[in-house]
Amino acid sequence: MRKKNLSIIGYLLFGASIFLFGYMLFEMIGTFRANNRVYFDMIGIMQVAVVIAIIALLGTLVIVFCSEKQERTKHVRRYFTYMFIVYVIFLIEALIVSRVTNARIGSMIGENQISFTNYFIYETNFIPFKTIGFYLMDGGKSVNMRTIIDNLFGNLVLFSPFGFFLPYFFKKMRKVANFLMAAVTLNVIIEGAQLMLRVGSCDIDDIILNMIGCMVVFLIYRTKFVQNIFEKLYIIQE
Template identity: 30%
Template sequence: MVLVTVEKKKLARRGIKVIFYLYIIGIFYFVLLSERYGRDTGYDTSHVNLVLFKEINRFWTYRHLLSTEAVVTNLFGNIFAFSPFGFMIPIVINKKKAFFRAVFATSFFSLVIETSQLIMKVGVFDVDDLLMNTVGGLIGYMIYRVVVAVYDLYNRKRAAK
């Protein structure tokens, strides 16, 4: 019986790894190539924002002039987009208590994305995005910890019966 559980866990981990790699490919496509956000052409020069909270403040200040989609996408899109990364990274690296690794990996992945935008001259290299992506990864990791805690509690109660 325990052997089946271990095998199921291994199979689930493999499935999460596949989903994780597909997710990374999807993020790169969305950020660098998606025509929906004007990525089909690119700029003549690179665009950079190194002032923390500049874009967040700009979108918040002018939210009444912008579409709801633009405001939500720019203020919350990065957080939502990177939450799955923070959730899946402890599974992929096979560490239950991997807080710092999850935050570092999310920050590093975000930096790779932003640097790719800079090099390819699509989008903007934005420190606000680095911050919001990392916050998203942190939220994803916290959700992961809650799920693990609930799962462990469920298994302990089931084993006690």
């Protein structure tokens, strides 16, 4: 009976996480439809995602504790499936939807949307390490340190979850070549979408930072030490 009561608490926590995520999703859709400016920054969206993940994790830990051993991997996998959905939606919101919304509102209040030619000239960079080098050399002198952190640290972290999710859900992605191809393709699609929609910036350094972040996580995921830990935590089956 005690474990049953604890299990109910676990499901309530997991449900609370889903409710919070649904509320955030509702707010995002409402903002888009109501033509309101979006003021989420990359770090802010990460913070919301972390809160949702922690609440769901607490619920999952309680559920796993109350479950039979053979059922535990299933519950853990459900948690990561949910986290993958949350991550992908917040990623699209941070990189595409919020920026499209702001651009659309700007045009409605008289702000001219940048032409494709001007965007290509001023908002794109195809020279590797040009932007990274500029931020590192600047050190907050002419650019706000928050902007530097958002662009360097934010891009390192932004795609890093793919280093776990892709090999976790897809066996073919556990090979380095397949993972690299998939990660590069996803990055190019995102940067290409920003270029075509003229939002954010299309920067090869973003791809470099994103790839470094997800490759570090991927290589850690592949280590025998981590695999052994995952087996003990019911993240993967023995």
